[in-house]
Amino acid sequence: MDPRPKIEARNLNFFYGAKRALKDLNIACHERKVTAIIGPSGCGKSTFIRTLNRMNDVVAGTRVKGDILVDGTSILGPKVDVVELRKRIGMVFQKPNPFPKSIFDNVAYGLRINGMAGSREHLEEVVEKSLREAALWEEVKDRLKENAFSLSGGQQQRLCIARALAVEPEVILFDEPCSAIDPIATAKIEDLIERLKSTYTVVIVTHNMQQAARVSDYTAFLMMGELVEFGDTRTIFTAPSQKLTEDYITGRFG
Amino acid sequence: MKRRLSFRKAAVQAFGFFGLRAATGLVLAVLVLILFDIGSKGAGTITWEFLSQPPRRGMTEGGIFPAIYGTLLVTLITAVLAVPLGMGAAVYLNEYARKNRLTRLIRLSIRNLSGVPSIVYGLFGVILFVNIFKFGTSVLSAGLTLGLLTLPWTITASEEALKQVPNAYREGALALGATKWQSIRTNVLPYALPGMLTGTVLGLARAAGETAPIMFTGAAFSLPILPQSVKDQFMALPYHLYIMATQHHDIGKVRPLAYGTALVLIALVLGMNLGAVILRYRLRRRQRRF
Numbered sequence: 001m002d003p004r005p006k007i008e009a010r011n012l013n014f015f016y017g018a019k020r021a022l023k024d025l026n027i028a029c030h031e032r033k034v035t036a037i038i039g040p041s042g043c044g045k046s047t048f049i050r051t052l053n054r055m056n057d058v059v060a061g062t063r064v065k066g067d068i069l070v071d072g073t074s075i076l077g078p079k080v081d082v083v084e085l086r087k088r089i090g091m092v093f094q095k096p097n098p099f100p101k102s103i104f105d106n107v108a109y110g111l112r113i114n115g116m117a118g119s120r121e122h123l124e125e126v127v128e129k130s131l132r133e134a135a136l137w138e139e140v141k142d143r144l145k146e147n148a149f150s151l152s153g154g155q156q157q158r159l160c161i162a163r164a165l166a167v168e169p170e171v172i173l174f175d176e177p178c179s180a181i182d183p184i185a186t187a188k189i190e191d192l193i194e195r196l197k198s199t200y201t202v203v204i205v206t207h208n209m210q211q212a213a214r215v216s217d218y219t220a221f222l223m224m225g226e227l228v229e230f231g232d233t234r235t236i237f238t239a240p241s242q243k244l245t246e247d248y249i250t251g252r253f254g
Numbered sequence: 255m256k257r258r259l260s261f262r263k264a265a266v267q268a269f270g271f272f273g274l275r276a277a278t279g280l281v282l283a284v285l286v287l288i289l290f291d292i293g294s295k296g297a298g299t300i301t302w303e304f305l306s307q308p309p310r311r312g313m314t315e316g317g318i319f320p321a322i323y324g325t326l327l328v329t330l331i332t333a334v335l336a337v338p339l340g341m342g343a344a345v346y347l348n349e350y351a352r353k354n355r356l357t358r359l360i361r362l363s364i365r366n367l368s369g370v371p372s373i374v375y376g377l378f379g380v381i382l383f384v385n386i387f388k389f390g391t392s393v394l395s396a397g398l399t400l401g402l403l404t405l406p407w408t409i410t411a412s413e414e415a416l417k418q419v420p421n422a423y424r425e426g427a428l429a430l431g432a433t434k435w436q437s438i439r440t441n442v443l444p445y446a447l448p449g450m451l452t453g454t455v456l457g458l459a460r461a462a463g464e465t466a467p468i469m470f471t472g473a474a475f476s477l478p479i480l481p482q483s484v485k486d487q488f489m490a491l492p493y494h495l496y497i498m499a500t501q502h503h504d505i506g507k508v509r510p511l512a513y514g515t516a517l518v519l520i521a522l523v524l525g526m527n528l529g530a531v532i533l534r535y536r537l538r539r540r541q542r543r544f
Contacts, residue, residue: 097423
């Protein structure tokens with residue numbers, strides 16, 4: 001493994017009120033690798049990934065204990081610029097959430113609010129580049145002014161990926177990106193993730209074990225908020241050290 | 255056995271539907287009856303002179319222009335107070351305030367305020383605006399009093415409109431590095447605005463038809479000239495109607511004028527409501543198309 005991981009959770013605990021949703025997690029996500037988080041529903045996968053860009057801050061009555069380091073620096077604590085952090089760590093949500101704007105304006109949104117839009121030419125350039133990176137350009141290049149809702153579900157999700165890429169993040173978090181999408185569209189997004197990891201660090205939450213096996217380099221298996229096993233994906237899927245992991249990946253429960 | 259059961263079900267269903275239709279029909283009938291009564295008796299009075307002239311000879315002749323002007327003016331002042339305050343409070347309550355006992359209490363109070371009788375607002379306005387703030391009995395005091403009356407409606411309607419905006423828009427914007435206010439301004443408010451405006455205009459329309467809150471705060475029985483500033487008294491349609499219908503020394507003689515006034519007032523209020531519906535429709539369509 002690399003000497004210094006891009007993201008590192010250290011004894012991470014998360015509380016919804018009195019309920020402890022994450023228990024002493026230690027997970028490292030390596031630079032330009034794909035880390036998959038798997039586990040049964042309600043195991044804390046989504047909670048974990050949402051702590052990485054502090055999206056849980058918006059949920060009332062929650063509390064974090066432990067630490068998360070990005071490039072060796074803590075991102076918790078009140079002094080951290082959360083807005084800046086979320087620019088560095090992009091996120092793609094479970095359900096495609098395009099904004100009710102044009103395709104172009106969706107991709108341009110992050111640039112505009114962050115004052116990165118610059119000239120019209122520059123903006124158009126970045127929008128095109130992001131759409132190409134998200135493998136959507138060819139399908140939408142003649143209809144950039146159309147409402148994003150006119151796209152299919154899979155296209156909408158790739159649009160959301162393009163929107164995240166446009167602000168030039170270092171990490172992209174995928175929170176079950178394919179759970180609301182058909183198999184063909186899923187395959188496209190998996191291809192895309194494969195290509196993205198040459199530039200970005202990727203963390204993906206998925207309930208689909210085959211997907212984790214296909215796209216990831218490392219896999220973390222969570223159950224009831226606890227880390228059962230963490231290692232490189234091949235080992236987890238061929239020779240897991242824990243009986244629980246084996247039972248889960250062979251489909252005996254979950 | 256089987257047939258009898260399904261017959262019973264069908265009968266219950268038919269009876270249920272009949273009841274629901276009758277209820278709807280009854281409500282509609284009342285509205286139609288009111289509109290027809292006022293329309294048929296008031297239409298004859300509506301002339302250009304009626305709309306553009308002040309009353310003459312103790313209201314038995316002439317028109318109601320000062321009252322129309324006064325109502326529009328007081329509604330404008332109401333809007334200036336109620337629209338920004340109402341929308342602002344709604345944004346605070348829905349987007350910023352923590353969901354705790356205090357905000358629940360605030361919300362409950364706002365709901366309760368909308369149930370306070372309008373005469374109470376009127377007396378409150380006399381104390382606060384006329385006496386304490388020393389605005390006198392004026393169109394300003396009356397407008398502000400109506401503003402207070404409208405606020406609970408404006409806040410509630412605006413909050414409902416904000417609730418309709420999916421959370422995914424807020425989170426999506428935040429995840430791209432938007433500040434909370436940026437996400438609200440660019441990704442929540444534009445989509446809530448049609449609903450907010452509709453609710454607000456409906457509230458204003460209600461305020462425009464109120465009599466009790468303006469009776470002691472600024473509305474005048476009769477005025478020789480139009481109000482020259484917001485510190486002047488004014489004539490208003492609902493109050494004018496009230497006087498002609500109950501306080502006039504020759505009620506029989508002014509009856510047609512009273513009907514004409516009622517018709518103008520109803521047309522104004524319905525017009526505002528219709529305007530709100532059209533506004534919402536157009537804003538929604540523009541958003542879908544942009």
